[in-house]
Amino acid sequence: MGINGIHHVAIICSDYPVSKRFYTEVLGFTVLSENYREARQSYKCDLALPDGTQIELFSFPDAPKRPSRPEAQGLRHLAFNVNDLDAAIASLHSHGVVCEPVRVDEYTGKRFTFFTDPDDLPLELYEVR
Known part of the structure; x- marks a missing residue:
């Protein structure tokens, strides 16, 4: 393909x-x-x-709202990769954006967090350094 x-x-x-x-x-x-x-x-x-x-x-x-929680079927979230998760979170906080507590992917050991856009769409920051 x-x-x-x-x-x-x-x-x-x-x-x-x-x-x-x-x-x-x-x-x-x-x-x-x-x-x-x-x-x-x-x-x-x-x-x-x-x-x-x-x-x-x-x-x-x-446009109608899309149900997203709890874990509705369909696209779950959009993830962005970042080199420095802490700096990215600080940048979001400076704009008033709240992030969930940082978690660690149990399989890759990489750190990540979730936040939402103005329409409450779930977005993720995934550290790739």
Whole structure:
């Protein structure tokens, strides 16, 4: 099949300006393109990390909430790798983002934590150093 990696993850947000600010100013994504699609009354914003990984951020009027807890079926969380977990957590805290206590992966020995975006979507930081 030849899959090389993940190109993007699509997220539908409830408050587009709030989510755009979170993913750019708090998490550090770069805006590649931003378009308002009049026919759908929807924004589509392509965001990227330095390694090329992208998030497509969408707004749709009256999009229903997705159940996520307790452990609903479907995508469980989105994980970002970081070199320094403590520095990443400190950066999130400086923006008022609360992280769960750091845990250690019982199989890899790597440290990780969870936090949420403005729509309460579960995000993870996974230390890879």
